[in-house]
Amino acid sequence: MNPNIIPAHHLLGSVYSKLDDTKNAISSYQRVLQLSPKDVNAHYNLACIYQKQDEKELAEQAFSRVIELSPELENDQDLRKCLAPVK
Numbered sequence: 001m002n003p004n005i006i007p008a009h010h011l012l013g014s015v016y017s018k019l020d021d022t023k024n025a026i027s028s029y030q031r032v033l034q035l036s037p038k039d040v041n042a043h044y045n046l047a048c049i050y051q052k053q054d055e056k057e058l059a060e061q062a063f064s065r066v067i068e069l070s071p072e073l074e075n076d077q078d079l080r081k082c083l084a085p086v087k
């Protein structure tokens with residue numbers, strides 16, 4: 001796999017997440033952010049993963065970045081549900 005193909009890293013992150021392989025899911029989404037720091041979906045997915053791991057500070061940072069990049073998502077119900085314990 002070409003290490004610079006962003007959609008491939010998104011797909012890997014999603015697969016790893018579904019397999020509860022959070023370490024590799026986080027690594028995949030972090031690679032997306034190395035290639036595209038403003039990728040809202042990667043920040044969004046990381047926020048949810050961190051929340052599931054009870055990493056509240058990291059979840060809040062990722063959530064804040066999502067809102068900074070896409071203010072219209074502040075009231076997104078799926079994101080709110082994912083991060084309910086953070087807010």
